[in-house]
Amino acid sequence: MSTSRVANAPVVTIDGPSGAGKGAVSAGVARRLGWHVLDSGAVYRAVAAAALDRAIAADDESGLTALCEDLDLVFEAAPAGISVRLNGSPVDDRLRQEEVSVMSSKVASIPAVRSALLDFQRSYRRLPGLVADGRDMGTVVFPDASCKVFLDASVEERANRRYKQLKDKGENVNFLRLFRDLEARDRRDRERTVSPTVPAEDAFVIDSTSMTLKTVIENVLAVVRQRV
């Protein structure tokens, strides 16, 4: 399989709100197609974690932009999927912490941060193809993608999934707090002026509220077969 960067390698974009299942669906679709995967949420989370580590404030636009331009972030294949290294150290658990989630949503609302991360994200466009997971993959980062999916689910269902995930990991979670945090993050992501979380005009919208992961993956693959 060639991994060279190719500007016209096919891209499938999977956008949608937090907890809609984009990560698992993207990984499943990429595995079935034998394509690469870009988790753009992890890119924003890495910027947030690095900012917290260096005490750069959420409103320090020039500090955050400099951080993006100097981001030492590597995604590598690991037994449990993809593992993320920031400045040489594994950061998978750190990126999922609540303080990083909250900070990532704030840094992601800054236009200069989003622009500074464009080339990095586009560098993942490689043969034989890329499955790109995020909020603005189909609208801004890969507007010429051959197949665009917008994956949605009710906020109750998304909060339930997240609650179960955290409980399974042995974490002590409060459902109501999690639900409210998710609603607040949704609002910030959907209502921001730059790259809001909205479906691209040519996106195929899938509501996964009452679907299994397997059914969603089959639905996405059916759209890919039609469009790619």
Ligand code: DC
């Ligand atoms: O998908 P996620 O929860 O890992 O994303 C973390 C944050 O980054 C979330 O607040 C939305 C933001 N994000 C974004 O603005 N654009 C993307 N392409 C991906 C994520």
